[in-house]
Amino acid sequence: MENWTNAKLCDVANLVLGAILVASPWLFGFAAGRVSENATISGLVIAILAIAALAAFAVWEEWLNLVVGLWTLVSPWVLGFQGTTAMTVHVLIGAAVALLAAIEIWMITQNPPRLTTGR
Template sequence: MENWTNAKLCDVANLILGAILFFSPWVFGFDAGRASENAHVAGIVIAILAVAALAAFAIWEEWLNLVVGLWTLVSPWLLGFEGATTAMRVHVAIGAAVAILAAIEIWIIYQNPPRLTTHS
């Protein structure tokens, strides 16, 4: 039960991080074209995956969240907005946090896989 609670806390944290990323262009004032578009899209995807994981857990959601977190982490360099320091810092910080939380959830799941029967 404790592992389930820890996984749900990670999902809630990812939901909050997705929302922060989505609103970050307005909050931090970096309407820099690609940076704000990427923040909106990645933020929505992270939030949707977190809500899906909270509603009905599936391991693929965690793997997708790991991929989206890693994308968000490296996107400033791949999309060429590393010059916009605020946008870059937000993307790197949130991307790293989402990827780490997804990796923790995957680790928790594989350490204690769900039982299919009630027998020990």
């Protein structure tokens, strides 16, 4: 049961990180365009996946969060906005989301949920 509590904490952290990423163009003054669109879309996907995981956990949500976290991490190089505040925000949040998703996936593989048999 402790792992489920830890998993929920990871999901809440991902929800907060997604919300920060969505708000980051306004918080940190990103220029409009691809940079702010990427932050908004990536942040919304992270937040929606976190809400879905909190509502009804499924391991595929964590795998998707890992992918979106990794995308957020590498997107400054792919989209060409290196050396900016936007890059720092994307790299830090992307690394945190990917790490939290990896931790949740690891927790699940170490202690898979057990179904009761009714005995």
